[in-house]
Amino acid sequence: MSGPTRAPTLADVAASAGVSLSTASLTFSGNKPVSATTRERVLAAAAELGYSGPNPLARNLRQGRSGVVGIAVGQLSTAFRDPAALAMLDAVSEVLGAAGLGLLLMSDDDDHARLPLDAVIYDICGRETWAAYADLVARDVPLVVVEGPAWPGSTYIDIEHRVGSAALAEHLHALGHRDVATVTLAASHPQREREAGLRDVFPHARVLGACESDVAAVQSLVAHHLDDRGPVTAIVCQSDVQAAGVVLEARRRGLRVPEDLSVAGFDGVATPWLDLELTTVVQPLADKGHATAEAVLGRIAGADVSDVLLPVALRVGDSTAPA
Amino acid sequence: MSGPTRAPTLADVAASAGVSLSTASLTFSGNKPVSATTRERVLAAAAELGYSGPNPLARNLRQGRSGVVGIAVGQLSTAFRDPAALAMLDAVSEVLGAAGLGLLLMSDDDDHARLPLDAVIYDICGRETWAAYADLVARDVPLVVVEGPAWPGSTYIDIEHRVGSAALAEHLHALGHRDVATVTLAASHPQREREAGLRDVFPHARVLGACESDVAAVQSLVAHHLDDRGPVTAIVCQSDVQAAGVVLEARRRGLRVPEDLSVAGFDGVATPWLDLELTTVVQPLADKGHATAEAVLGRIAGADVSDVLLPVALRVGDSTAPA
DNA sequence: TTGTAAGCGTTATCAT
DNA sequence: ATGATAACGCTTACAA
Numbered sequence: 001m002s003g004p005t006r007a008p009t010l011a012d013v014a015a016s017a018g019v020s021l022s023t024a025s026l027t028f029s030g031n032k033p034v035s036a037t038t039r040e041r042v043l044a045a046a047a048e049l050g051y052s053g054p055n056p057l058a059r060n061l062r063q064g065r066s067g068v069v070g071i072a073v074g075q076l077s078t079a080f081r082d083p084a085a086l087a088m089l090d091a092v093s094e095v096l097g098a099a100g101l102g103l104l105l106m107s108d109d110d111d112h113a114r115l116p117l118d119a120v121i122y123d124i125c126g127r128e129t130w131a132a133y134a135d136l137v138a139r140d141v142p143l144v145v146v147e148g149p150a151w152p153g154s155t156y157i158d159i160e161h162r163v164g165s166a167a168l169a170e171h172l173h174a175l176g177h178r179d180v181a182t183v184t185l186a187a188s189h190p191q192r193e194r195e196a197g198l199r200d201v202f203p204h205a206r207v208l209g210a211c212e213s214d215v216a217a218v219q220s221l222v223a224h225h226l227d228d229r230g231p232v233t234a235i236v237c238q239s240d241v242q243a244a245g246v247v248l249e250a251r252r253r254g255l256r257v258p259e260d261l262s263v264a265g266f267d268g269v270a271t272p273w274l275d276l277e278l279t280t281v282v283q284p285l286a287d288k289g290h291a292t293a294e295a296v297l298g299r300i301a302g303a304d305v306s307d308v309l310l311p312v313a314l315r316v317g318d319s320t321a322p323a
Numbered sequence: 324m325s326g327p328t329r330a331p332t333l334a335d336v337a338a339s340a341g342v343s344l345s346t347a348s349l350t351f352s353g354n355k356p357v358s359a360t361t362r363e364r365v366l367a368a369a370a371e372l373g374y375s376g377p378n379p380l381a382r383n384l385r386q387g388r389s390g391v392v393g394i395a396v397g398q399l400s401t402a403f404r405d406p407a408a409l410a411m412l413d414a415v416s417e418v419l420g421a422a423g424l425g426l427l428l429m430s431d432d433d434d435h436a437r438l439p440l441d442a443v444i445y446d447i448c449g450r451e452t453w454a455a456y457a458d459l460v461a462r463d464v465p466l467v468v469v470e471g472p473a474w475p476g477s478t479y480i481d482i483e484h485r486v487g488s489a490a491l492a493e494h495l496h497a498l499g500h501r502d503v504a505t506v507t508l509a510a511s512h513p514q515r516e517r518e519a520g521l522r523d524v525f526p527h528a529r530v531l532g533a534c535e536s537d538v539a540a541v542q543s544l545v546a547h548h549l550d551d552r553g554p555v556t557a558i559v560c561q562s563d564v565q566a567a568g569v570v571l572e573a574r575r576r577g578l579r580v581p582e583d584l585s586v587a588g589f590d591g592v593a594t595p596w597l598d599l600e601l602t603t604v605v606q607p608l609a610d611k612g613h614a615t616a617e618a619v620l621g622r623i624a625g626a627d628v629s630d631v632l633l634p635v636a637l638r639v640g641d642s643t644a645p646a
Numbered sequence: 647t648t649g650t651a652a653g654c655g656t657t658a659t660c661a662t
Numbered sequence: 663a664t665g666a667t668a669a670c671g672c673t674t675a676c677a678a
Contacts, residue, residue, distance in 0.1 A: 007463065009655055020665040025657060035663060052461035056439035058655035061384040061670050067438050068391060068427060077413040080403045090400040097433040104391060104427045110420035115390050116379035116439075138375035140330065216595035248596055272539035273571055273596055332671055343649045348673060355674095358647060381671035384654050 008049040017045035028054050066116035069096055069296055072106040072132070074124045082213040082241050084267040084285055085123075088146075091289020092121065099297055106132070117141055119296045122148050126186035126212075142299030146292055147190045155295045156307040157288060161190050164281035164312035165197025165236075168264050171279070171314060172234050173201050176323040177262060179231040181206040183218060183246065185238045194266070198236055206232065211242070218245030219252075226253045226261075233262060233323040240265035244274050247319060258321035268315055277317035284310050331372040340368035351377050389439035392419055392619055395429040395455070397447045405536040405564050407590040407608055408446075411469075414612020415444065422620055429455070440464055442619045445471050449509035449535075465622030469615055470513045478618045479630040480611060484513050487604035487635035488520025488559075491587055494602070494637060495557050496524050499646040500585060502554040504529040506541060506569065508561045517589070521559055529555065534565070541568030542575075549576045549584075556585060556646040563588035567597050570642060581644035591638060600640035607633050 014024035019038060026032045027042040034042075045051075060066045071092065073079040080086055093103050106112050108124065113135050119142040122130065128149050136143055143154040150156050172180060180202045185191040187210075198205050208225050211217040222235070226249060237243040243265030247257050255261045257276070268282030291308040298305035337347035342361060349355045350365040357365075368374075383389045394415065396402040403409055416426050429435050431447070436458050442465040445453065451472050459466055466477040473479050495503060503525045508514040510533075521528050531548050534540040545558070549572060560566040566588030570580050578584045580599070591605030614631040621628040 011655075021655095022657080022659095022666080023664055026664085029657075031657085033663070038663080050461070052458070052463075053436065054657090055655050056437055057380075057384045057387065057389060058670090059437075059657070060389075060439060061380045061672085062655080062657045064380065064670075066380060066383075066389075068425075070425075075413070076416055077406075077409040080409055080412075081406065083400075083404065086400040086403055089403075090398070093399055093428065093430060097430050100434065100437060102391075102393070102427045102429070102433075102435060102438045104425045105416065106425070107416055107420050110425075111423065112425060113376065114379055114382075114423060115425045116383060135375070138373070140375075216593065219595060244596060248598075252598070270539065272542060273567060275571075275575070334671075344672085345650080345674075346648055349648090352673075356647070361647080377673090378671055381654090382673070384656085385671080385673045387654070 008051045010051070010054060012049055013042060013046045013051045016049055017041045025054070060116065065118050065300070067100060068102045068104050068115070068117055070104045070106045070112060070115070070117040070120040072108065072120065072122050072124055072130070074108050074127065076105060076107065078212055078214065079124070082239060082267075083269040084213070084239060084241075084283075087269065087285035088123070088289040088292075091286040092293045095290055095293030096296065101296075113139075118300050119144065121146065121292055121296060122154070123292075124148065125190050126188045128188060142296070144292055144295045144299065146288065147188075149189060155299060155305045157292045157295060157310075158189075158308070159283045159288065159310045160312050161193035162197035162200075164266070164283070164314065165194040166200045167314040168236065168266075168279070168281050169198050169201035171316060172236070172262060172264065172320060175262065175320060177234040178202075178323070180234045180236060181208050181225070181232045182236040183208050183222065183238060183242050184210040185212075186210055191238065194238060205236070208235070213239040213241040215241060215245040215248065218242045219249040222246055222249055223253075226250055226255060234264065234320065235261065236264045238266050240267045240269050240271055240278050240280055243278050243280065243319065244271050247274060247276070247278075258319050262320040262323070264320055276319055279317040279320040280315055281312050282315045283312045331374045333374070333377060335372055336365060336369045336374045339372060340364045348377070383439065388441050388623070390423060391425045391427050391438070391440055393427045393429045393435060393438070393440040393443040395431065395443065395445050395447055395453070397431050397450065399428060399430065401535055401537065402447075405562060405590075406592040407536070407562060407564075407606075410592065410608035411446070411612040411615075414609040415616045418613055418616030419619065424619075436462075441623050442467065444469065444615055444619060445477070446615075447471060448513050449511045451511060465619065467615055467618045467622065469611065470511075472512060478622060478628045480615045480618060480633075481631070482606045482611065482633045483635050484516035485520035485523075487589070487606070487637065488517040489523045490520075490637040491559065491602070491604050492521050492524035494639060495559070495585060495587065495643065498585065498643060500557040501525075501646070503557045503559060504531050504548070504555045505559040506531050506544065506561060506565050507533040508535075509533055514561065517561060528559070531558070536562040536564040538564060538568040538571065541565045542572040545569055545572055546576075549573055549578060557587065557643065558584065559587045561589050563590045563592050563594055563601050563603055566601050566603065566642065567594050570597060570599070570601075581642050585643040585646070587643055599642055602640040602643040603638055604635050605638045606635045
């Protein structure tokens with residue numbers, strides 16, 4: 001029979017159905033009405049030829065859009081190890097998916113300049129520079145930054161870091177704590193804001209060190225601090241995962257939480273493998289994701305999009321107690 | 324002074340540099356040599372006009388490729404809650420990124436038929452049907468299936484489920500266990516294989532129930548089984564996360580692991596928040612990801628790609644002991 | 647090494 | 663409701 005024939009195109013379908021190219025196009029796009037009988041003929045011809053719908057690549061060029069939104073999250077395995085990041089991602093994906101947009105993961109190092117992106121979400125808390133930034137700006141790709149640097153031209157989604165951190169600090173102060181230490185993130189806007197909030201109440205809070213939101217990382221970080229700790233009675237962390245690591249390491253070293261040591265987190269995610277409820281600052285992760293995605297949609301549509309600042313709430317759990 | 328001028332194209336650059344369109348193209352693609360002086364002129368013109376490189380959409384259409392590979396992982400937050408999935412994803416992303424390909428997340432429900440995908444990875448263990456499958460086949464999109472159904476036309480990446488499961492079962496048998504129960508995954512190829520391996524040794528192993536790889540889920544699943552358990556002395560799980568959940572729930576109910584109950588997992592991932600090392604079946608997650616990505620590259624290149632079956636290894640930890 | 651020209655497969659505009 | 667036609671911006675034979 002026939003050799004390796006090329007895939008049928010819309011033109012083939014149109015010809016086979018005896019209609020014009022534009023009518024065939026409208027049959028599939030539905031952008032303008034097409035009579036029922038014509039549609040029948042076109043679809044029949046398509047089925048017969050094995051035409052699987054308009055070529056996305058061609059449509060993309062014509063429309064100037066790819067339907068793909070990039071999301072920069074740094075190293076995948078570390079970024080997504082934190083449930084907070086996943087909750088956010090879920091919300092983003094939900095909104096973008098409903099709009100027919102796909103979500104493309106951008107590692108920090110890769111060269112994504114050649115990929116067709118309609119917009120990019122920058123969600124790498126703890127980084128202040130980004131190789132791809134200049135390129136994206138040059139290409140006029142809308143950029144939505146989550147808790148990152150307030151780069152020119154980008155839309156900015158953030159939460160009330162300082163307010164939440166200060167509320168937590170006040171809670172500890174009210175419990176009688178005076179000697180407080182903190183585990184930090186890498187130098188970044190959220191970290192600076194949160195530390196400022198902490199120092200609003202405890203100006204001399206000691207910094208134990210910085211690490212990612214990773215149980216093992218925080219355990220090794222605080223390991224010796226718990227031995228030769230000075231008079232520290234509470235440790236404030238920048239994520240619930242960090243806080244869980246501190247709790248576990250404290251117990252390993254014979255300290256009871258919260259009796260001997262109060263521990264606080266940030267985020268408000270579930271930690272079912274911990275047998276206590278963390279005192280933490282709950283951030284609206286789903287709202288943050290939705291707001292981010294909505295900002296992306298707005299920017300893609302060319303609308304004026306304003307920055308978003310979301311509130312947080314202190315949640316007192318079982319990991320903090322009187323000093 | 325000019326109004327909202329449209330973005331410059333390669334043709335503008337070529338004209339401004341006084342060279343032909345093809346020469347300008349070659350300057351950027353490097354696909355054929357261009358004299359140094361010519362390149363200079365082109366790049367200078369590009370810089371002057373603010374040309375940010377060839378339009379990816381146009382190149383995609385011309386080349387018939389988008390540079391985007393889809394990966395179907397089901398619900399994002401649940402899929403990535405398991406560190407095993409992340410390790411795999413990392414390896415995939417590493418190889419594809421090096422090849423200049425982007426990775427697009429495909430939720431199960433969304434309609435991704437309109438997205439330009441060069442290939443798709445199906446990595447949803449525990450699902451046997453997929454709405455998008457027929458469409459991808461119709462569009463001739465290469466499909467690489469990881470531990471999923473052996474769909475016609477797809478390349479198949481898998482591990483030695485049954486062998487590993489049987490080795491684990493023999494380990495338990497050698498420890499004197501005779502009354503074994505198991506926590507399963509949703510009905511699927513891996514689940515069937517692993518259960519077969521278990522029953523090679525314990526034909527009458529009891530099924531406690533199925534759940535995802537989620538600590539909270541498994542805890543509630545096994546909660547009452549640990550109370551009114553018959554003579555069960557060991558529980559075999561289908562992931563280390565499941566196993567961790569069983570350990571925690573067992574302890575919560577006053578059972579010591581491994582003295583009163585042996586618990587085994589699958590995967591071989593780190594569980595730093597558990598104070599014992601799980602006995603488990605270690606699968607080569609990075610290899611699996613690399614093999615998957617390599618298969619994708621091969622399929623995109625139109626090569627003949629063979630299926631891959633990777634070995635696993637029993638690792639005896641502290642969560643199993645004599646019955 | 648550089649230029650000419652032919653598409654890639656659509657969608658959108660404008661008539662009819 | 664349908665048809666003719668012009669882009670969309672680039673890459674790549676092929677020619678010179």
